[in-house]
Amino acid sequence: AQSVTQPDIHITVSEGASLELRCNYSYGATPYLFWYVQSPGQGLQLLLKYFSGDTLVQGIKGFEAEFKRSQSSFNLRKPSVHWSDAAEYFCAVGAGGFQKLVFGTGTRLLVSP
Amino acid sequence: SAVISQKPSRDICQRGTSLTIQCQVDSQVTMMFWYRQQPGQSLTLIATANQGSEATYESGFVIDKFPISRPNLTFSTLTVSNMSPEDSSIYLCSVAEGTGGETQYFGPGTRLLVL
Numbered sequence A: 001a002q003s004v005t006q007p008d009i010h011i012t013v014s015e016g017a018s019l020e021l022r023c024n025y026s027y028g029a030t031p032y033l034f035w036y037v038q039s040p041g042q043g044l045q046l047l048l049k050y051f052s053g054d055t056l057v058q059g060i061k062g063f064e065a066e067f068k069r070s071q072s073s074f075n076l077r078k079p080s081v082h083w084s085d086a087a088e089y090f091c092a093v094g095a096g097g098f099q100k101l102v103f104g105t106g107t108r109l110l111v112s113p
Numbered sequence B: 001s002a003v004i005s006q007k008p009s010r011d012i013c014q015r016g017t018s019l020t021i022q023c024q025v026d027s028q029v030t031m032m033f034w035y036r037q038q039p040g041q042s043l044t045l046i047a048t049a050n051q052g053s054e055a056t057y058e059s060g061f062v063i064d065k066f067p068i069s070r071p072n073l074t075f076s077t078l079t080v081s082n083m084s085p086e087d088s089s090i091y092l093c094s095v096a097e098g099t100g101g102e103t104q105y106f107g108p109g110t111r112l113l114v115l
Helices: none
Strands: A003-005 A010-014 A019-021 A024-026 A032-038 A044-050 A056-058 A064-068 A073-078 A087-094 A101-103 A107-112 B004-007 B010-013 B019-025 B031-037 B043-050 B068-072 B075-080 B089-097 B103-106 B110-114
Touching: A003 A087, A003 A101, A010 A019, A019 A107, A024 A073, A032 A064, A032 A073, A032 B103, A044 A056, A044 A064, A044 A073, A044 B103, A073 A087, A101 B043, B004 B089, B019 B031, B019 B089, B019 B110, B031 B075, B043 B068, B043 B075, B075 B089
Parallel strands: A010 A107, B010 B110
Antiparallel strands: A003 A024, A019 A073, A032 A044, A032 A087, A056 A064, A064 A073, A087 A101, A087 A107, B004 B019, B019 B075, B031 B043, B031 B089, B068 B075, B089 B103, B089 B110
């Protein structure tokens, strides 16, 4: 069965600083990996996804993520954080083909001035 | 991606009552999903709704508590029945898109508080 671990519950980053959010997954086959963001009072917005090919994927809002099969990781990065990036970030893994997503517990990002 | 709307956006209900949540999509989609997000928690799949067939429920969720309808390819409803305070959550619908249905896009959610 698939599982996702996001080891950091909260992270505080200064505005303008770089950001890395960690995600480790467990899945027996080639995973379909996703990062979603949930702003306060909002639904989930897809930031980026990885299915195959280039292991560094670019997403919206300046985010990128790198798939590392050897480490079973799919960490999310941003070179310079803006105050509007403060939100909850969820990593998810799927099996493709109209199958359900399994979500991590989320990382809450706080941005300090 | 599809544009997804949900009604109501939020509600406060009394225990013992039922609430039906609507999910409307602006294009035809094969598969729709209903998730629950309990306060401070991650998302958990309740059921998968395919048009023209019975919904498929995940372990721990039953049809009597969470009946789902999927009358056409653009619409679905989730009912939360005989509510208790433990049902206070955000309920989100999503749709599967892409060639193989591998990507899910989510609605804005329905925030439910049960007193």
